[in-house]
Amino acid sequence: MKNLLTGLVFIGLAAGPFAAMAQSNTDQSKFKQLQQELPTPNTYRSASGAPGHQYWQQRADYNIKVALNDENQSITGSETITYTNNSPDVLTYVWLQLDQNIFEPNSMANATRTGNLNEKMSLQAVEYMTREKFDGGFKIKAVKDRNGKALKYTINNTMMRVDLPSDLKPKQSFTFSIDWYNNINDQKALGGRSGYEFFPGDGNYLYEMAQWFPRMAVYDDVNGWQHKQFLGSGEFALPFGDYKVSITVPADHIVGATGELQNASQVLTSTQQKRWADAAKADKPLAIVTQDDATKAEKSKAKGTKTWVYAAKDVRDFAWASSRKFIWDAMNVKVGGKNVLAMSYYPKEANPLWGQYSTESVAHTLKVYSKHTIDYPYPVAISVHGPVGGMEYPMLSFNGYRPEADGTYSDRTKYGLITVIIHEVGHNFFPMIINSDERQWTWMDEGLNTFVQYLAEQEWERNYPSGRGEPSKITDYMKGDKSMQVPIMTNSESVLQFGNNAYGKPATALNILRETVMGRELFDYAFKEYANRWAFKHPMPADFFRTMEDASGVDLDWFWRGWFYTTDHTDIAIENVKWYTIDSQNPEFVNAQKRAEQNKAPKTLSEQRNLKDIQKTRVELRPELNDFYNSYDELAVSAADQQKYQSFMSGLSPKQKEILNSGLNFYEVGFRNLGGLVMPLIVKMTFEDGTEEIVNVPAEVWRYNNEEITKVFVTEKPVVNFELDPYLQTADTELSNNYFPRKMAPSRFEIFQQERSRQNPMQRQRNATQNNSNSNSGR
Template structure:
């Protein structure tokens, strides 16, 4: 065997070995961790030619009874089976059943007694004051009026079909139902219900996940029929809605969709103001003023009126109803359409809701549209209530309320941030319709990412999420931390905000600002949003699209950031300073001169700073046999001259936290100037734990800093600089403070 053949044999052995081992290095592909591509979902991350999804259209008539706080309705569902499968039964979501006593979800939060527990916490825990809750299903009938068989399992209802619903066919059936609307103060994670105002004996109703809705049936898991447990939200099909909402005559209704009968429910004055708002692009127009709302609070009409709304291609429908509402509206011009931004709020929201809510809607509509695609719906509504931020197509319920008309700067920022965030959910997941029941981070994380971009661009004085925000969480106890790729209801309640909102946001910020670059990343993120609008993406579709649209291998990032609980802790463990001299004959004298300058001949360079000057190195001539079979030679004299007198710095960086990241180095020179060098994450491919790199600098370096702008959520910045600072021990500090250094 000759020398030339050996490397190829060795390479073959290494390849054969690695292909047969379950190697899980940080730079290995994540193909075995995500669903494989197929004809429905391509390897590029785009929907395939065979992609399909189901559809459900609804016609609903609903009555809100304010005297009994109940809601009752009947609905007709037309369900389209676009799948290649024949279906022998259907699954219907009954989320209101989560509030029933004895429900599996009841008591899962705050489930521990303690001394000094509040009455409200005790109510959460024990339901000492009982209340009615959950659906009463009055009937399920087919299109011929014949009863259909069903079985209810907690928050899911199985509808049995006499004959399979074949692929390509549709089915129309109807359901009659009612339920008691619950007091939102009774629940820790209440997403709907009513809020009662004792001072004027009135109520604001937030009506959401209120009607039996079709569960999703898709290509990746069949029926998505996981039980609703409050934390994991919704998986829903798109469809068209025609909804008739009957409420007390003196109520105003804010709703998903376009109002079809304004002449029947609005006064002439309100209609005139609303028409004026359609061309008011600079400021909101008051449709219902404070004085009008306060007068309305006193009426308590016993008559009813019906509001009719229509919504096309939405995955859900919600509304709010109250006689307390003040109402303002403003037009927002986007590139492809004009949207009516509207806010509904009780007088308790003044003055900040009148000042800020519709403005925040406008800012969100503009930034999100620029980042993804234009908001496609005719209205975007923000409704004020307490202790909530919850989103639905075209309408959101948002907390934040002044006390005695006053609000701190932080509270105002929190209120505005909530409105932006919930409006942003119109994109994720109301249009880019990910499965919230399974992957909370896909809607909360992606939405928070653009939400924080909106805050940074439109409210620069507000605090926003940055890599620093996630450090306390990522440096926490690994025994209880969980990866981002954890299903929604499996997350620890105290951690879900950091893990499902902040950590994905910071990860996307890193990709945009420090790994891919803004221009390339923004185009890729927009590509993902447009590929999957009105469709059901999974995590693999996002990961593949970002790689496909950037030509960047990001598997190392997705593996570490999304699938592990590793953290970033890079240590700048050592920096060595060298100089190369052109003339070999004076090398020993050069060494002596440097050593004398550093403090004495024969003194070795210090290991933790630059005080002893550089080490002097000799660059020898290259022997001929080092070139192997090559006949050409380097111009070694030119190499010597180009490096003569230059400063060479050998940097050693250790990966202590487990997560590999790009490396950013800041060089601060002795003349006060500075420079930045950036190295890609791929420098860790050969060795995932320690890397050494050499840099040539004309100037002498005073300080080297790792990650100077805190781009990568490094959990320990104390080991990121050289020269290293000498930390005083606790014993030395005690002696110094005691004034006795001899003890």
């Protein structure tokens, strides 16, 4: 213990300019501002993160006719595009995306795909490598202006440039048409974001159609034309527009699509129209096409075709699904005073799981996302089940997960379904409405969406098994091999460990911002402000970073730098703790305390043995050898000691006397940043009486020294244990050094049966019930 009456003065100075000297190179500071990394604000994008007063964006309106060939799994289409130049620039050509060209045998995506061979390989892997080449990609038949005159065009892998016959000046529009066809991929065999699934049991197909037509690329104030090649990971950058789409399919098919159905009386029976009207007012899912209806349609294929007409306003894309196998249910959802129709399309193979959870999950997603961003603006929101595991488009998403053939399912399948629907329907907000550039920045749609998905999951059910969002879920990735990691701020096609980097890490970062760095009130306000500012516009990373700071008043440059621009991780250790108390100078108290410490001191081994082995010491045998020092008590309080103490006390102020008699404990705690990320310190102190206290120290405590700091804590009661990040808020990757004194961190080894049961719990329970019933009936 040390006297702190004078020492406290130096504690107050330690956080000032003396500590700043420890940061030898200020350019390397974790708190360096992001001014050099972020683009210079201008009239299009302001320094606050809001759109500038001269912000502009292009527009593309479509009128499309497409026919599905159910015999050879192909589509034939014709589209008319009206492209409006709202930029201040003169355009001499326009670019379109030909995403289906990724399926061409000699595509760049196929040519740059890497792989490896092992001595032991599955037959499925070998089959994939030796598969027949699929004749995929767009077959462009004609590109014409509005007068039918051919336009010159050039195809560069997944992009197509159309040369304009004359300059397209600001505020002018150009209308042209494209005729094409393409073969539809077997999604299970070839993968992709769309395709067909064949059901051998009844001989029918289910189609999920996306990226199915040539689509305008984005021209903006940041990139000019966004025409990076599509290699499979970086998704899409698309302008907004109005769509009218006529979809011709077999007469007994049910079609779900982006937008609102325009000709229900022509494609639905009177019974289906009545059910549709009832569902639009229902607060629970009602079937428009029942399972019995769908099963009957499977068995007898109708001849002829029907054309379904859909229209959508202010969307950036259009997708659709078609099958005679579809069950179709719907319910009404109130969002911001408006009625939204939540709907699901799925085959009987998806029941009972889909009938119970799909449309309810859609409705739940709209409610939670609207609360945290903007009110859902579209009239419908759809979940479709088919071969695609999960993919999103305006108003419509494709989602996987189906039960076993006997109708049972595992909890993993159940929560997998709810999770994927929340995620894909949530993409309506990011990026279908808040329209970020997916070709460049995957995290701006996947990361932000995964974060709000986590919030929605937690509002679905207590203790929902969320796979991403909680800081503890990302630690294994963040402490992993840095050669296999890249910063979040990496182009989509160059990201390593895609799921962790583009989904998990940014979602976790936002959760930490909300819960630990900013607090829910400041974060939620700023996040909602970002959504409102950039709804139906094209935000960039700087717009998000700047808005979050602008609307909250919190400097977050250190956070964006660490989490988004580096591969650093969180590993903060408690290095040491020094305990100080105040020397009161009162001899009665001080000497009594010293005596108590002496009495507590353990006897050495020799002393313990001597008590037993030495019967009598020399002095004990000869008392005459005792003198003054044998009876002298150095801890006895003398009159001189008392006089000295009274003189000391008379020179103190009332406040100093109060401090002197307070009995306070002072702890100097040393922290070391081992992982590189500066983060807030959440310190739990456990006191001698068993009570606890949490102290939250902002991350700015590291601003003078990013690597090691000391912090003083003053307590009324003695502390027996310090713990860092007790609620796992900061994604700390090494918990064993978060304690002082250190704790033994248990490791576990698993004992398991070599052959695990392949039955899910529902099947085991059903079989047990049946066996029990059979046993009872045999008595």
